[in-house]
Every structure is written in structure tokens, then in C-alpha cells.
Amino acid sequence: MNRLVTVAEMTLRELARRRGVLLLLLLMPLVFWLIRRDSHVGQSIRALLLGISWAVSTAALFATSAAREIEPRLRLAGYRPHHLYLGRMLGLWVLGLAVSVPFFLLTVFDTTNLRYAGIAVAMLCCVAVAAPFGMLIGALLPRELEGTLLLLTVVAMQMLLDPASSGAKLTPFWSSREIGTWAVDHTDDGYLTRGLLHGLVVTVLLTVTVAGVFAVRLRRRRHLHHVPLT
Amino acid sequence: MNADEWLRAFAAELHQRRVAVDAARHVVAEAATHLREGGGDPWLVFGPPPSYAAAIVESIGTTPGPRPGPVRLHARGITKRYGRRTVLRDASLTVRAGQIAAVVGANGCGKSTFLRICAGLVSPDAGEVSVSGRLGYCPQQGGTADFLLPDEHFVLVGAGQGVARGPARRAGRAAARHLGWDAEGDVLARHLSGGTRQKLNLTMSTLAEPDVLLLDEPYQGFDQGSYVNLWDQLIRLRDEGRAIVVVTHLLNQLDRVDVVLDLTTAQPGGRS
Numbered sequence: 361m362n363r364l365v366t367v368a369e370m371t372l373r374e375l376a377r378r379r380g381v382l383l384l385l386l387l388m389p390l391v392f393w394l395i396r397r398d399s400h401v402g403q404s405i406r407a408l409l410l411g412i413s414w415a416v417s418t419a420a421l422f423a424t425s426a427a428r429e430i431e432p433r434l435r436l437a438g439y440r441p442h443h444l445y446l447g448r449m450l451g452l453w454v455l456g457l458a459v460s461v462p463f464f465l466l467t468v469f470d471t472t473n474l475r476y477a478g479i480a481v482a483m484l485c486c487v488a489v490a491a492p493f494g495m496l497i498g499a500l501l502p503r504e505l506e507g508t509l510l511l512l513t514v515v516a517m518q519m520l521l522d523p524a525s526s527g528a529k530l531t532p533f534w535s536s537r538e539i540g541t542w543a544v545d546h547t548d549d550g551y552l553t554r555g556l557l558h559g560l561v562v563t564v565l566l567t568v569t570v571a572g573v574f575a576v577r578l579r580r581r582r583h584l585h586h587v588p589l590t
Numbered sequence: 591m592n593a594d595e596w597l598r599a600f601a602a603e604l605h606q607r608r609v610a611v612d613a614a615r616h617v618v619a620e621a622a623t624h625l626r627e628g629g630g631d632p633w634l635v636f637g638p639p640p641s642y643a644a645a646i647v648e649s650i651g652t653t654p655g656p657r658p659g660p661v662r663l664h665a666r667g668i669t670k671r672y673g674r675r676t677v678l679r680d681a682s683l684t685v686r687a688g689q690i691a692a693v694v695g696a697n698g699c700g701k702s703t704f705l706r707i708c709a710g711l712v713s714p715d716a717g718e719v720s721v722s723g724r725l726g727y728c729p730q731q732g733g734t735a736d737f738l739l740p741d742e743h744f745v746l747v748g749a750g751q752g753v754a755r756g757p758a759r760r761a762g763r764a765a766a767r768h769l770g771w772d773a774e775g776d777v778l779a780r781h782l783s784g785g786t787r788q789k790l791n792l793t794m795s796t797l798a799e800p801d802v803l804l805l806d807e808p809y810q811g812f813d814q815g816s817y818v819n820l821w822d823q824l825i826r827l828r829d830e831g832r833a834i835v836v837v838t839h840l841l842n843q844l845d846r847v848d849v850v851l852d853l854t855t856a857q858p859g860g861r862s
Binding site: 363 | 660707709710711712713714717718719720721722723725726727728729731732733734735736737738742745746747749750751752778794795797798801
């Protein structure tokens, strides 16, 4: 447990010291929200949720890429793969929640007649999915440029697809859009249930895939035999 | 050559003649005190560093070569190909406790790949590696986190071994002092000079007190004094019974190692 918390803490420390990154993390959802603010309130909230998802995914992508060199030596220093990826994910979840709080307050003070609990749950879904999603891209694509372009493609797809289409349900952040609709348009509880289920399934699937990729990358190689100390 | 440079050259000569680390440190400190208090050109006061070091060796003797202990690292038949290109062919190396092995060879001959295979970070196409005890690895570059302080690196590595924060910090600072570096400052790793960053890299690899230490050109960016400190530290670790493998291209250091694996010729087995 101590190893996991230490990795989470160091992830947070590293990100907290990158002030430019923190500023952009806050700026991205804010810009998304501002652009859509004059249109239907639902549009601005959905844009805000997408902005948070994108910002946290990008932070996760870069944190994973930056840690690629140090992880093998941490593995030799006694860490198991799950300490490394779960610790980093934990740190990114905490960061995502910290980024979401001011935006949640923004919606509370700016807009009336919303299901605020729904907005909070949608933001939680964004953060829960975004951290493993960005980490998975960072783990699969060693170069940041390729990772960023893939992230851009997925988020653009998320933005352009009709949310009612079956293809939209395959996109990672569909859950927050569904819950956002429940919170903004006061639709039936089916939206909330579907959204929660989708968010949970996607988070678990992404986390398991991240675990698989890390387990392969940081595996003990067969050619190396540890013999007892004599 | 000023007094400091003379002292460094003198210290290096003592080490090359296998004068015990503590005795060499004491002699160098005495010479430094003499120069500071009496003044004068060290070349006139003591003569050339090699001659004075030879005189000291005559007087105090050298440490007997350490008796090698049990085998700690045994790599045999290591072959590695990248596509059609074979970078390692049937390379073997045996290192015992209390020995330093050097892996040498031209650029691109597979020195770093061999070390990464020994560390278990890369799989070979053929061959096996047996390691007895705990393994430490210092990569050539990129083994540190840009936005963490040195102390935080020590805490991170220490936590892997279940070491508490305070002891991990103290152990890291003490290991850094052996390399002539005071690691207590609040300077992010990315703001450290290349040589100091490499000292951090090296300190991290020794922090877990490994039985087998693998170092990939650990001296990059080091000045002369740091270089001497590095070999001081390696000899100290060797005398404590560690098995050390150093990838190096500085052939002048080879007389201070016990085993050499030259990958240029891709000969199987190490030369002792």
C-alpha cells in the first residue's frame, strides 16, 4: 500500500510543479465551456465535460510517457507492475477531481434548474475514464506526438458522433454525455443508469487493459534466473 | 596544473596503485593541508603525481587484491539480434562477489544491450542470466524524473524496498556524499547539471544496497574529481563484496577492474 501511495504522491508532485500544464488543464475545459455558453445550456455543459475528459486524458498520456524510462528501474527496486500503474492512476484521479471542482462550482453558480448531483457524477465519470484512457494510449504509443494525435482523433469523434447512434456508445466518454443529458434536460432515470453502467464498464475495461500492457512491458524475463544468495 | 588539479591527479595515481581507499584519502588530505599551510608549487614540493604516489606506495603498501567470493552474475551464450543485424553473439560473463567487471567495445557493439539483458529489461534471442542476490541498475540516461527533487527520488526508490522516508532520504544523501555531491538542496532533477544528474542516477542504483550492480557508462558529464570519487565508491562497494559490472569505453580505467568482456571481438567468455 505504501508503494502505491508513494507512486501516486510523486505523480501528483510532478504534475503540480508543471504550472503551465496545470494552467492548460484548467484552460481547456473553460474554453470549451465559454464557446458554447451562449447556446443551449446542455451544449455548454457537454462541452465542459468533454474538455475535462480531454484535459485529464492528456495529462495521463504525458505522465505515462514521462515515466516510461524510470519504471524499469523502479521495478528492479522492488515495485510490482500494479504498484506503478495503479499508483499513477490514483494520482491522476486525484488531480482530475481537483480540476473538476472549480468547474462544478462554475455550473452551480452560472446555471439554475440543473440536477447538480448528476453534473458531479458526470464529472466523476469523465475523470474515472480519462485517467486509464490516457495511460493506455501512453503505454501503447511510446511517442507523445502519436499519442496526442490518437487522443485528438478519439475526442473529435466523440464530439461529432450523434450520441443516439450505436457507434457513439463505443466511444469512451459516452457515459458523461448520457448523465449530462439526465442532469440538464431532466430526462428519465434510464439515462443515468445507462451512463453509470457505461462509465463503470469502460473504466474497468481500460484499467484491465492498462494492467495487461504494464504486466507485459514490465514482466520478469524468462532468461533471467534468480538464485539464492550464498 | 594548479594545486587542486595536482591533488586530483595524485589521488587518481594512488587509486590506480590500489592504495586502500581510506589510506589514500588520508594521504591526499595531508598533502592538501601541507600545500595550504606551507604554500608553494606542488610540483616543486612533492614532484610529479606519479612519482610521489609511487613513493607513498613504497611507504604504506597497497591493499591485497580482494578474494573473489561466490558467483553473483553468470551470463552465458547471450545472443541478440535486431532484425537481420546481430548485435551480440554468444557473449558470456561471470562476475563474483568482490569483483568489478568492465564491458568494453566500440560504439554500437551491444554493450548497453548486454547490460539491459543482464538486468532483465530486454530479452535475448538466446542465452541465460543467473543472478544471485539483489540487482541494481543505473541506465546511461533517463533514469530520473524531471520534476522531482533528489530527496523525492530517494523516497521513491526506498519505498520499493519498504524503507521509510526518513531513512531513505538519509541513505540517499550519504550515498551522494560518497560521490562528492550534497543532495540536500531543493533543486529539481531537470535543473541539475548533466554530471550531477548522473550522480543522482548512480545514487539511486546503489540505494537499495544491491548485491549485483550494473552501471551503463555512469560517469557521463563527470569532472575529474567526480570521476575519482566514482571509482572510490566502486572500489569501496567491491571491497564490501558487491559484484559490479561497468559499461565503459575509457580504456585507461581497465587496470582497476578484475574482469573484462570485450564485445568488439564478440568473443565468448570474459577475460580474467
